[in-house]
Amino acid sequence: MIESIEKELRKFGLSSYEAKAYVALLKYGSMTSTELAKKAGIPQPRVYDVVRRLERRGLVVVAEGHPARYYALDPPTSLRKLVEQKVRELENTYSSILSIFTAYRERNESVADIVRLESMLSIDTATENLIKEAKYEFLFAGYCHTLRRYRELVELIPREVSKCAILYDECREAEKIFGEVRRKVIRGPTVLIADRRRLVVVPRWWEPEPPAPLGFFTENKFLIHILGEYYLFVLRDYSRVLQVEEPRLGERKRFVFLPRATDYIDIAFDKRYAVRVKVNGIDTKTRKNVVIIGDVERIQAGSLGDGVTRLYVKTPKGVVTVGGWEAYLEDIEAETIEVEVLRKK
Secondary structure (H helix, E strand, C coil), X not given: CHHHHHHHHHCCCCCHHHHHHHHHHHHHCCECHHHHHHHHCCCHHHHHHHHHHHHHXXXXXXXXXXXXXXXXXXXXXXXXXXXXXXXXXXXXXXXXXXXXXXXXXXXXXXXXXXXXXXXXXXXXHHHHHHHHHCCCEEEEEECHHHHHHCHHHHHCCCCCEEEEEEECCXXXXXXXXXXXXXXXXXXXXXXXXXXXXEEEEECCCCCCCCCCCCEEEECCHHHHHHHXXXXXXXXXXXXXXXXXXXXXXXXXXXXXXXXXXXXXXXXXXXXXXXXXXXEEEEECXXXXXXXXXXXXXEEECCCCCCCXXXXXXXXXXXXXXEECCCCCCCCEEEEEXXXXXXXXX
16 A cells, blocks of 8 residues: 555655655654654665655655654645646746747747758658767657657667657557656647757647648757756656666666656665766866766755755765756766666675
């Protein structure tokens, strides 16, 4: 029963530790961090971050004291508010995306910013080139008929490239070619992103052959940033998990989006593995390109609301904090993250 509840809570975007902590607080009542770690089966050093994320989601309150105590809020109220909040975010983000692309269309921006794709041939060409260029991470959101159209190319993407699919309808074959597969039943835009460098979006591709095909291709970082946020924190965070990639000993996996890398590392930690990373990025103080290699000591996972996602990496020079795109509080702004799964020392 408990495992079933935790599994359902994961569909709200909670991590494994967040779900365990929330269920334990509901079952046993208020607890200190020590008590919660024991009852929920969470490592003591992870409790603070887990509870703070639950607090930001409106699921838990913290009563300050010596020691502090944690309380779970009433599920019918707190979970309903969480759903309503994310539905509003989804609607607002979707409207913002469409307005941005409409503005580009009306202003007839230069090819350097965005290219209008006004035929299936041009959509196919841009999409096929994008898939072939994926070297670190490939993200897909759309319908089964679209995935089937490009399946052969997606299957050729090397295994070390991380892949995520968010499906708007049923598509069982996705689990054979993507490491992470989720379901979000909406009429949404078809989105394909390769390495945070190339983007194809087709706003209304609800049928295999749209009557008036219109899509957009861009390498504009600003637009890719917007669609990347939409993909990760609206579509992905609040979709139903169908399949999560299980890290395997000795495996290497590449990422460009830090939230997906931290989720993968979190699962590796749950399975008692150690994790080493190679991060190519920018020093946030000097703005120079840097490469760091080290073992991940811990992670801090965030969401659209709090924006805090980081890695704590132990290097020969000490612990280095790694943030995502436009990080400034951390030591390194990550451009690419290569993850290696190791046996725990």
